Amino acid sequence: MDRLRTFNPLSSVSTGVVTLVAVATVLFYLFRAIVEPYVMIQTLAKAIGLGSTYALVALGFVLIFKGTQVVNFAQGALAMVGALFLSFLAADEHIPFTTVRNPLISIGPEWFGWALSVIVALVIAGILGLVLERVVIRPMIGQPLFSVAVITLGLEAILRTAANDAVQTELRPLAIPWGTSGFTLGGETNAGGLTSGGASIAWAYVAAAITAVAAFLAVYFFYRSRMGVAMRAVAFDQEAAMAQGINVGRVFAIAWIAGSILAAIGGIFATQPPIAQTGAVQLETQFIAFRALPAVILGGLDSVQGALVGGLIIGLAEITAGQYLSQYAGTLGSGYPLVVPYLVMIVGLLVRPYGFFGTPEVRRV
């Protein structure tokens, strides 16, 4: 059978190269872990924080793709819109686009009001996703995949511009309760109470990791529910699922609601200071989705566990490059960690054209 496969000289060469790179990377991590254990722990914590954020956004992509066969390029704009609504509700303490004070803020302790605002912002994001699906995606059923992907690019242009004009020129923080604070592992505390050495880990990293684990567990159990089985059936074959009495329209709606909510969660984490450079919602917030796309592709467009693994690999690559290659920043150009995900994606795709967990397309004659 092997002789029948199309000859591609890249395949064997690139597999060898990538194996070498992977072994070298593991050896490098082991070496750094022995030399500077605390720096390594801190790097890993950062990587998990960023990787979890990527994984959340990637999971949104994957849910929408699995449910509706659409690559949603508007995911970044949805992330920005979600973060923006939280900013209106929690930081401005107003109901969006009005001057009425947000009543949720005064319920219970400070963090409780904030949590309620988060829920409201996520619900708004979900409704937005539902509306987009009904109005724009539903009429496109049966059209080529690329046409629908381009439609989402059009949606992205609209949402991005609208959100950017809503941000205006002000700084829009999110009033996150734990802010930039964190804790320190190890290290020595001197008489003045200042800690030196050790690994300082921000709570934001912990929060992102917990949220990602919760989201993936939720998807895991959802896929075993009645609706989840229906969704997997639709992902497998829309017409056959319809013939079995599955309401495909409802599956589409749920996929888009879940995808938009995950995008909004990703947008909120992407605006947190230790994970992102800035602590305010701005045009850059939406780039989280374009940076998470390599994670989706690396893991496989239609694979839930691929989104988690891809997100963590991309996060690790980006943080490691930023940490250990900083002395070459002049040669590599400022902001070089941001393009590391794309390089990892292209190299990864040379080995596995459908990502690590993606389903290869069957070509029938």
Add this chain to the structure above:
Amino acid sequence: MTLSVNKGLSGFARLPGSGRKGATLLGRPNLFTSYERESRIFTSTTQKVVAAVIIVVLFLMPFELPVINQIPIIRFLGDGPYLRPVSTTLVYIVAALGLNLLLGVAGQVSIGHAFFMGAGAYAAAFLGGEATSTVYGHGLPIWIWLPGAGVTAAAIGVLIAPVAVRLRGLYLAIVTLGLVFLGIHMGNMDWGRKFAGDPGLGRDFPSLELALWKGQDPIISTADDGRWLWFDVTKAEKIYLVLLCITLFMVVLAKNIIRSRTGRALQAIRDRDVAAEVMGIPEFKYKVIAFALSSFFAGIGGALLASLVGKLPAIEWDLFLSVEFVAILLIGGLGTISGTVLGAIFVVLGPRLIEEVTKWLESQTEATGPVATVADLIVTDGANDFGPVSTATQSPGWPMSIFSWNVVIYGLLIVVFLIFEPLGLYGIWLNIKSYFKRWPFSY
């Protein structure tokens, strides 16, 4: 309606009364009796005449001539302030033809067109630009830097193609998207700045002058106003005419590529790649060719665009530019030359039209009457007005500026066209044509 006939069989299919091989029956313009006749650039005399008239009008458009200046829209487009967007349209047509070869003809999805355009632009700047202390440049003439830009971009396309050939559909789209981000980053790296100049301001690109060699007086100068043949031409008109010649050449080139053996092979791969391979078309080879051809057009388009704008930072070759070209193809209609041209006109001149309409509405707000009321409802020019369009050029916030509205309308156009008319403007044109052809029967 086609009677496709092998060369050996054409004797059978020759229609009674037709002298030449495969001649068209009068009044049956869609009846083709030979393959050569069907694949001609112009299949009927009418098309030839229309094309000739359009080309003549395009060449004479900028000048104050009695007849042409009476045609409603052409009257405006040839004038000074509108000539620049029209020139931009011509450049966009060249680059869009490249994407059409890849996406419309070969069926390979790409949203990395801006990357190849940037590659061409910086190759042109390297060959033809002026060297300064911060950037490279060799000051070579246009007949070196313009083909050089295309060839460089094509070479980069060939380098990338082996990766791309392994991928299908949306995976390919996202990898080409990655190329755009990598390209912008390369332009900001230390060695990239030697080509791209300052990340904020960019560098100067070569101008569209034709000289024999560097340092010599240009044969065709576009630096200032002058006199060509019987006409006084301004600088903008000279640039327009040079671009028009280049664009026409590229349009014919693209059309001929599509008609050739290569073009047919690419279409076969688009329609069914496995079937094409079974018929003996090497898929790998032709996909690499598709990327090379597409990048060649993109490189030339990018070089011309950079030359037209004059100074561009590397960040301008971004995803938005790529999406604009995908939009041109989808709005115009995939796979056809005329669709590409229509789409480019629509996407480049559309925003300009909206701007003009807004300006006109703004001028109407001062008057009284129904028009002024409508204009007042749409345009905001004071603090306490509530129209959705602001006259301030780029201030964020509600009411939104014309710039923001343009992006929103452009996004809406993509959505609306894809939902309601997937064949694009070309499809609308076909509908109109068939309506009149079948009149008075609507079916």
